[in-house]
Amino acid sequence: MSQETIDLGQRLMDAINAREVSDDVAEELLAPDYLIENTTTAVTHKSYYGAQGARDWISDFFEAFDEGARFEVERVLADGDDYVVSMVRLIGHGARSGAPLVLRWVSVSWVQDGKVSRTVGYLSRRNALEAVGLEG
Numbered sequence: 001m002s003q004e005t006i007d008l009g010q011r012l013m014d015a016i017n018a019r020e021v022s023d024d025v026a027e028e029l030l031a032p033d034y035l036i037e038n039t040t041t042a043v044t045h046k047s048y049y050g051a052q053g054a055r056d057w058i059s060d061f062f063e064a065f066d067e068g069a070r071f072e073v074e075r076v077l078a079d080g081d082d083y084v085v086s087m088v089r090l091i092g093h094g095a096r097s098g099a100p101l102v103l104r105w106v107s108v109s110w111v112q113d114g115k116v117s118r119t120v121g122y123l124s125r126r127n128a129l130e131a132v133g134l135e136g
Contacts, residue, residue, distance in 0.1 A: 002081050005111050009084045010073070012109070012116055016058055017070045026051030031117040039105055039121040065092040065101060074104075077125065083110050083132045087125070108132060 008029065015025050026034075036048040036057050048057040062069055069092025078085040089104045106128035109119045122128040129135065 002079050002084075004114075005079050005081065005084050006076060008111060008114070008116060009086065009109050013071055013073060019058055019062060021051060021054045021058065023051065026054065029116055030054060031112055031115040034116060035118045037118070037120045039123050061090065064095055065090070066095055066098070068092055069101075077106070078129060078132065078134055080132070082112065083108060085128050085132060085134075 012029050015021050015029065021030075030051055032050065034050055034054060036053060038045055038047070038057075046060075048054065069090060071088060071090050074087040074089055076084060076086050085106065085108050087104070088107045089102055091100075091102050093099060094101050106122045106125050107119060108122065108128050108131050109116050111117065120128075120131065122131065
C-alpha cells in the first residue's frame with residue numbers, strides 16, 4: 001500500500017471540500033497538465049484541464065449543492081505507487097430545493113512525480129479497477 005499516494009489524494013479532497021485550489025495548493029498537489037475526466041452525471045460530463053480546470057470543476061459540481069456539501073472517501077479499493085482507486089460520494093442538499101442529494105462513483109487518480117496527474121470518475125468498480133490493470 002502506498003500511503004504517500006493515499007495522503008496526496010486526501011490532501012486534494014481537503015482542498016476540494018474547502019472549495020479552494022489556490023496557486024500554491026495547485027503547485028503542491030497537481031501536475032501542470034492535470035486532467036479531470038468525469039463520468040456523465042446530471043452535474044457535468046466535461047473534461048477539465050490544469051489548476052483552473054480543477055477550480056472550474058469544483059464550481060460546477062458544488063453549484064447544485066448547498067454550502068454544507070462535501071466529498072467523502074467511502075473506501076479505498078486499491079492503490080499503488082502511481083494510482084489510488086476510491087469509492088467516493090458527494091453529499092449535501094440541493095442548492096435550490098433543499099432536498100438531500102448523494103452522488104456516488106468510483107474515482108481513480110494517477111500520480112506522476114509526486115503530484116496528481118489525472119483523475120477519472122467511473123460508474124462501476126470493475127471499470128475503475130480495470131483502468132489501473134486490476135481485475136474488477
